[in-house]
Amino acid sequence: MKLSVITVTLNVADILKMQIESVRNCVGNLELEQIIVDNGSNDNIKEIVSSFPEIKFVENGKNLGFGAANNIGYKIATGDYILFLNPDNQITKGTLEKLVQKMEQDKNIGLLSVKLIHPDGRFNEGAKPRRYPKLFDQLISLLKVPHLFPKVLNHYLMKDFDSEIEQEVETVRGSFMLLKKATLDKLGFAFDSLYFIWFEDVDLCREIQKMGLKVFYTPMMECCDLVGQTFKKQDSVWKQKIFTASMIKYFSKWGPWYAPYVLRFFRPFGILAVWFKKQITGK
DSSP, rough: OOOOEEESSOOOOOHHHHHHHHHHHHHHHHOOEEEEEESOSSSSSHHHHHTTTTSEEOOSOOOHHHHHHHHHHHHHOOOOOEEOTTTEEEEEEEEEHHHHHHHHHTTEEEEEEEEOOOOOOBBBBBOOOOOOHHHHHHHHTTGGGTTTTTGGGGTTTTTTTTTSSSSESSBBBEEEEEEEHHHHHTTTTTTTOOSSSHHHHHHHHHHHHTTEEEEEEEEEEEEEEOOTTTTTSSSSHHHHHHHHHHHHHHHHHOOOOTTHHHHHHHHHHHHHHHHHHHHHHHH
């Protein structure tokens, strides 16, 4: 098997079918398997998957988190390459065969991602590569300072990024990540189980670069990323708590040593800021 496509789902059956069909339309001549790992959905996920009998379907029965569920898919994958692809992504241009060929040609690429776009074809600024998170960036994000001063995170968010140029980057979104299975086997996991959701993709990028390999971006494939469909129904305060907890775990692992203590101190203020925003805007 050349490629295993792994997708974690949670109550997104309405868009999953389109994702599966887009994968099949853009596979090229690759031998491919698709693995769906469900985190306890209560929608019609079984009905959708049953129309694709070749899919390997894993039911967790409960929400184990993004990383843990992807790890389950990785353990049963048989492909030489692994693509972690979110259910709200739809490939619109290019072929997976060409992406695999690119990784085979450049042995220094450890993780490959692509151009993520909006449904209307515009480049998705919110889903592009970012620089490594620093304590200052995350602290002002936690306190919602960018709502008042939008440009304060321009460096971290790579506002200078050119989406039409192939380039090595520091981090990419976990919604589309192509890696060699041998690389993950050497690492010992796909995503660190330290995280329930958020920051596990940044963590994997750092692990790949720690191995001496490149995290690489290419516009040779375009993928429509609807962004956050799984979590859009979740309460904003709950999301802030989980996001901050993952942020603290990230800095506990990667440093600086004092960052987790600073973030723990400011965490209640961040949650309070989200609560006030919810009261005012209803979001």
